Amino acid sequence: MIESTPLFTQAQFVVETIGIIAFALAGIIQAARQKLDAIGVCAVAGLTAFGGGTLRDLLLDRRPFFWVEHTELLWLIFGLAILSISFMRTRHMALTQRAVLIPDAIGLGLFCATGTQLAIAMEMPALIAVLMGVISAIFGSVLRDIVCNEIPQVFADHQPYALCAFTGGWVVVGLTWLGFPAWIALIGAAMFATVFRLAALWLNWRIPQWRME
Amino acid sequence: MIESTPLFTQAQFVVETIGIIAFALAGIIQAARQKLDAIGVCAVAGLTAFGGGTLRDLLLDRRPFFWVEHTELLWLIFGLAILSISFMRTRHMALTQRAVLIPDAIGLGLFCATGTQLAIAMEMPALIAVLMGVISAIFGSVLRDIVCNEIPQVFADHQPYALCAFTGGWVVVGLTWLGFPAWIALIGAAMFATVFRLAALWLNWRIPQWRME
Amino acid sequence: MIESTPLFTQAQFVVETIGIIAFALAGIIQAARQKLDAIGVCAVAGLTAFGGGTLRDLLLDRRPFFWVEHTELLWLIFGLAILSISFMRTRHMALTQRAVLIPDAIGLGLFCATGTQLAIAMEMPALIAVLMGVISAIFGSVLRDIVCNEIPQVFADHQPYALCAFTGGWVVVGLTWLGFPAWIALIGAAMFATVFRLAALWLNWRIPQWRME
Numbered sequence: 001m002i003e004s005t006p007l008f009t010q011a012q013f014v015v016e017t018i019g020i021i022a023f024a025l026a027g028i029i030q031a032a033r034q035k036l037d038a039i040g041v042c043a044v045a046g047l048t049a050f051g052g053g054t055l056r057d058l059l060l061d062r063r064p065f066f067w068v069e070h071t072e073l074l075w076l077i078f079g080l081a082i083l084s085i086s087f088m089r090t091r092h093m094a095l096t097q098r099a100v101l102i103p104d105a106i107g108l109g110l111f112c113a114t115g116t117q118l119a120i121a122m123e124m125p126a127l128i129a130v131l132m133g134v135i136s137a138i139f140g141s142v143l144r145d146i147v148c149n150e151i152p153q154v155f156a157d158h159q160p161y162a163l164c165a166f167t168g169g170w171v172v173v174g175l176t177w178l179g180f181p182a183w184i185a186l187i188g189a190a191m192f193a194t195v196f197r198l199a200a201l202w203l204n205w206r207i208p209q210w211r212m213e
Numbered sequence: 214m215i216e217s218t219p220l221f222t223q224a225q226f227v228v229e230t231i232g233i234i235a236f237a238l239a240g241i242i243q244a245a246r247q248k249l250d251a252i253g254v255c256a257v258a259g260l261t262a263f264g265g266g267t268l269r270d271l272l273l274d275r276r277p278f279f280w281v282e283h284t285e286l287l288w289l290i291f292g293l294a295i296l297s298i299s300f301m302r303t304r305h306m307a308l309t310q311r312a313v314l315i316p317d318a319i320g321l322g323l324f325c326a327t328g329t330q331l332a333i334a335m336e337m338p339a340l341i342a343v344l345m346g347v348i349s350a351i352f353g354s355v356l357r358d359i360v361c362n363e364i365p366q367v368f369a370d371h372q373p374y375a376l377c378a379f380t381g382g383w384v385v386v387g388l389t390w391l392g393f394p395a396w397i398a399l400i401g402a403a404m405f406a407t408v409f410r411l412a413a414l415w416l417n418w419r420i421p422q423w424r425m426e
Numbered sequence: 427m428i429e430s431t432p433l434f435t436q437a438q439f440v441v442e443t444i445g446i447i448a449f450a451l452a453g454i455i456q457a458a459r460q461k462l463d464a465i466g467v468c469a470v471a472g473l474t475a476f477g478g479g480t481l482r483d484l485l486l487d488r489r490p491f492f493w494v495e496h497t498e499l500l501w502l503i504f505g506l507a508i509l510s511i512s513f514m515r516t517r518h519m520a521l522t523q524r525a526v527l528i529p530d531a532i533g534l535g536l537f538c539a540t541g542t543q544l545a546i547a548m549e550m551p552a553l554i555a556v557l558m559g560v561i562s563a564i565f566g567s568v569l570r571d572i573v574c575n576e577i578p579q580v581f582a583d584h585q586p587y588a589l590c591a592f593t594g595g596w597v598v599v600g601l602t603w604l605g606f607p608a609w610i611a612l613i614g615a616a617m618f619a620t621v622f623r624l625a626a627l628w629l630n631w632r633i634p635q636w637r638m639e
Contacts, residue, residue, distance in 0.1 A: 031581075038634045039588045040581025054485075059267075061276055063487055071553045085634060127284045142360070147568070149577045151362045155244075155253025162252045208251050208298060272480075274489055340497045355573070364575045368457075368466025375465045421464045421511060 012110075012186075017073065019107020022100045024049040024077045027144050028084045029093055034148045042081045044144055049077055052139035056115050056132050060122055101201060105164075109194030112137040112165035113186045116172040130169030137165035137193075158207055160200040168193025225399075229327075230286065232320020235313045237262040237290045240357050241297045242306055247361045255294040257357055262290055265352035269328050269345050273335055314414060318377075322407030325350040325378035326399045329385040343382030350378035350406075371420055373413040381406025438536075438612075443499065445533020448526045450475040450503045453570050454510045455519055460574045468507045470570055475503055478565035482541050482558050486548055527627060531590075535620030538563040538591035539612045542598040556595030563591035563619075584633055586626040594619025 027048030031041040050067045057065055067074055088096070115136030119129035138154045138161065145152040154161045168189045175185035199205070240261030244254040263280045270278055280287055301309070328349030332342035351367045351374065358365040367374045381402045388398035412418070453474030457467040476493045483491050493500050514522070541562030545555035564580045564587065571578040580587045594615045601611035625631070 034577060034582070036577070036581045037584040040578070043581055043588070058271065058484065059278070061274075061487075065485070068550065068554050071551050074553055074557075124281065125284050127287055128281050131287075146359060146572060147578060147581065149362065149575065151247060151249070152253070152360060155249045155256055155360065156247070158250045162256070271484065272491070274487075337494065338497050340500055341494050344500075359572060362575065364460060364462070365466070365573060368462045368469055368573065369460070371463045375469070 012114075015106065015110055016114075017076075018103050019110050020049045020073060021076070021080065022103030022107050023140050024080055025084075025096055025100045026104060026141065028081055028088075029097055030144055030148050032084070032088065032093060036148075038082070038085055041085055042078050044147055045077050045081045046074065047147060048140040048144040049073075050140065051143040052111060052136045052141075053115070055139045055143075056118070056136045059135070060119060060124075060132065062118070062122075102198070105194045105197040105201075106190075108137050108161065108165055108197055109168060109190035109192070112168040112193050113172055113190040116169040116189070117176075117182060117186055120172070120176055126170075126173045130166060130173060133169035133172065134162055134165045137168075138162050160205055160207055161197065163207060164193045164197040164200065167196060225323075225327075228319065228323055230289075231316050232323050233262045233286060234289070234293065235316035235320050236353055237293055238297075238309060238313045239317060239354065241294055241301075242310055243357055243361050243363075245297070245301065245306060249361075251295070251298055254298055255291050257360055258290050258294045259287065260360060261353040261357040262286075263353065264356040265324060265349045265354075266328070268352045268356075269331070269349045272348070273332060273337075273345065275331070275335075315411070318407045318410040318414075319403075321350050321374065321378055321410055322381060322403035322405070325381040325406050326385055326403040329382040329402070330389075330395060330399055333385070333389055339383075339386045343379060343386060346382035346385065347375055347378045351375045373418055373420055374410065376420060377406045377410040377413065380409060438540075441532065441536055442540075443502075444529050445536050446475045446499060447502070447506065448529035448533050449566050450506055451510075451522055451526045452530060452567065454507055454514075455523055456570055456574050456576075458510070458514065458519060462574075464508070464511055467511055468504050470573055471503050471507045472500065473573060474566040474570040475499075476566065477569040478537060478562045478567075479541070481565045481569075482544070482562045485561070486545060486550075486558065488544070488548075528624070531620045531623040531627075532616075534563050534587065534591055534623055535594060535616035535618070538594040538619050539598055539616040542595040542615070543602075543608060543612055546598070546602055552596075552599045556592060556599060559595035559598065560588055560591045564588045586631055586633055587623065589633060590619045590623040590626065593622060 024045040027045040028041055030048075031044040034040075036044060046067075050065070053066050057063065112133035114133075116129045116133030119132035120126075124132065141154055142152040171189035171192045172185050175188055176182070180188070237258040240258040241254055243261075244257040247253075249257060259280075263278070266279050270276065325346035327346075329342045329346030332345035333339075337345065354367055355365040384402035384405045385398050388401055389395070393401070450471040453471040454467055456474075457470040460466075462470060472493075476491070479492050483489065538559035540559075542555045542559030545558035546552075550558065567580055568578040597615035597618045598611050601614055602608070606614070
């Protein structure tokens, strides 16, 4: 489904790796907050980076998983976790958190687009394909927060995050339905979701709240 | 296994939908208590409604999932979640919680019966079939409570709930073993578990406690 | 892959059962601490005993699960849970916790070794095989702690546990790579991980901590 010219595939791999590293760093920061030990930091970093894609593949019954094909990324994440434990200080955490916002938004866009596209290629209905994109993009952070014994941030912080993935997924569906080639649908949707997320951060958009008295 | 005369199948679909809506409403109320945002409410409603059946299907390696075949139910649940956010007030919550007790018990009965029957059809041992029924019936609410950062209610509130599903599952096994047709086993077991649950609520039955000094 | 002379297989089954009982008891104690009801105790005991192996099998797409093949072990664990509820007192808990440390270490060693070996037999890369061993050994307790609404102990108590499983997994990989027969790799790695764990307990070894100011 994805036009796999070597160049395009390579570019995608590079961007995907950036997104995964951003997710892993978010996991490491959360693990540090909860004072997990070195094992916990590695585990949470890995869960955050690969949890979403793995759940999507379990639901779609796809194998092999991304991290089984690319074990070098697992080593990278373990290395990142060990480095963080050795050198990260409290004052670095806020900085890191701000620094990963942009790669995280890129990861969000890319994962929702590839997840949706994979599910379309497996002939899932449109809504299911979009949900698979959303699951790819957000479930790593949901698992991270569950392990860290907190309510998942994406379900409670009133900022558009899953919503960006959801609309991004529909962009893939729409562009595919309009007959655009897969790589345009992928890039278009990923950019749309990423820009939506960054705009939401900059302009401080909120999603509706309960108005209970 | 299930005698699929169109009429019976349709009746089952209607009852199943009632059960799923009851489960989704329980999820929405819990999500409101924890002040999740709109995305969180949709996610928790969906998890509560479909989590149990999905875990059962993952364990039994069955595809497609119920919500993949019936995407209209997903739209229904999203709609329900959005409506609740817009119109539900704190004073409605206790009322809703009481109002869903009966459809929830119906859902419990039906899901444990269909779950057990599916596993019997896949030639699982009796105990495993019954466990699959229990998982179908309770795991949505277990996932709901884990996401909402609480100890799962079905494991801690000392009321028979999983126990009703467990005995209902054995009724399916017994009736099947006695040679009754599948639809009688299904209806008999579902009614047994539902009545057991409602009796337990009315008469305030308790399951055994730790007697630690 | 495992030299299945009946005698060896039987010995392995006995040791595995000891490990599973130790895991189940750890689950029961945790469930008691959180004052779960009888259903919760059974559920947490089962999750702790079988959760790790089941997740490994889900990820590797292996069926049937261990507890589907050996339903007698499920009955055993339910019996154990009911007995504990009836007879366990607060003063027994610390004692049980100490008493299970040795069988728990044996379970840890055996599960990491068999998990790794299974994945090697399915031609997984070395790192993935080792991770499957670690998941088999630790994930039951991770699920137990998530259900009990606590941060997973193996990620936060600064004692080597997952680390023992991780190194034990590499011993399997190393011995297999050196051409040793599978049963020697299994026994060697299981003993290594078990002794590592017991030594870590006796000598109070710690894994590195965050050094944040």
